[in-house]
Structure formats: structure tokens, C-alpha cells
Amino acid sequence: MGWSPFDEELLRIITDDAIDIAYLSVDYQTIIDKYYRPGTKVRDIILSHSSSVGEFALEISHSNSLGLDDDIVKTGAMLHDIGIILTDAPGIDCRGSAPYLCHGLLGARLLLDEGAPLWVARIAARHTGAGLTAREIKAEGLPLPCIDLLPETLLEKLICYADKFYSKSGNMQRKSIERVRASMERYGSESLARFNHLDRIFRNCPAQ
Numbered sequence: 001m002g003w004s005p006f007d008e009e010l011l012r013i014i015t016d017d018a019i020d021i022a023y024l025s026v027d028y029q030t031i032i033d034k035y036y037r038p039g040t041k042v043r044d045i046i047l048s049h050s051s052s053v054g055e056f057a058l059e060i061s062h063s064n065s066l067g068l069d070d071d072i073v074k075t076g077a078m079l080h081d082i083g084i085i086l087t088d089a090p091g092i093d094c095r096g097s098a099p100y101l102c103h104g105l106l107g108a109r110l111l112l113d114e115g116a117p118l119w120v121a122r123i124a125a126r127h128t129g130a131g132l133t134a135r136e137i138k139a140e141g142l143p144l145p146c147i148d149l150l151p152e153t154l155l156e157k158l159i160c161y162a163d164k165f166y167s168k169s170g171n172m173q174r175k176s177i178e179r180v181r182a183s184m185e186r187y188g189s190e191s192l193a194r195f196n197h198l199d200r201i202f203r204n205c206p207a208q
């Protein structure tokens, strides 16, 4: 790929809170089909994972009466990981060159290049872990620009939260809340605290 996830325009768009987010619809299947060819393992993985995240996000949305549009929730879930194909993660059949941690920002760049609206690009950019802060990125030397990449809108928080319950390897079944907490804790106490904050927002979710 000829572009970097770190270009200034992308970072400005992703972090500009003054930009009005219009929830335009997206043909997610066309974007998935363009980058994930039929018959490849990575296509099966992303479709399975993203569908699971979408179904769980919809369960949470309904059980909490979040008032979010079902198509928007489903589309956000289906595209949040679109950037994995550009990363170096052979275990899940991703043969790109970027560090896996970059898949959110790479996905955001890809989505904007495909003409997708900002709301879905923001979901991709801000879903990694329970979000990442500039301080963590700097302190841990992560291969990302030192900016806050935290989920802010309710929709961004929902997709980020639901995503934590599904791995892209192993049996790909929903994890228990205890397993999710344990994996968040491995990334540090701040990460766990942010997950627990999301958990409080969505505490009526069926996983508990």
C-alpha cells in the first residue's frame, strides 16, 4: 500500500470533534468483497468475527434500549476490522506489512478512501483495546501516532465493547466477562478501568 496510517489529514479528520457526524448508510458487503476475496481464510475469519460482534452489539443495543439504528450498528460491526488485511498477522491469514495494532487506523484510512462516511471510519480508528490514550501509546512505544484513540460516541463505545468478547482465533465463541477482564488487565490497569466503564454503560448486556 502506498499510504501511511499516520498522514495528518487522517488524524485531523479522526480526532476533530467539531466535525458533524452524519450517519449515512454504507454498502459494507461491497467493501468487504473488494478486500477479502471469496475462498480465503481471512475472509471467513473477518465475516465470522464481525457478524458475531454485530449480533452481540444488537443484543446489547436492544436490551438497553440504546435507540441506535440497527443497520448502523450492524454496518459498524461489519467494517470495524476491515484494516486487518493490511497487517502482518499470518496466524489469521493477514499478509500485509503493518503491525497488527495499526489495523484500526489503517481501516479508517481504507474506509475514507472508499468513500465511506466518517462515522464508520471513526469506529475503526477507535476500537482497539478499550481505546488507547496518547500517554499509553507514548509510554509503551506503540506503533501509532501519539493521539487519543478512545471511543467517544455511544455507537463507538458499543462496537468497541462488543468486540472485546470475540477473538479472531480459537473457537471464536463469545468469551465470558471474566476472560475479557483478564485480557484487558494484561494491557494495564487503565485499559481495564476503561473496559469496566464501558461495562457499566452496557451492564444489562446478555453476557452477565
Ligand SMILES: [Fe+2]
Residues within 6 Å of the ligand: 049, 053, 080, 081, 163
Ligand atoms: Fe474486532
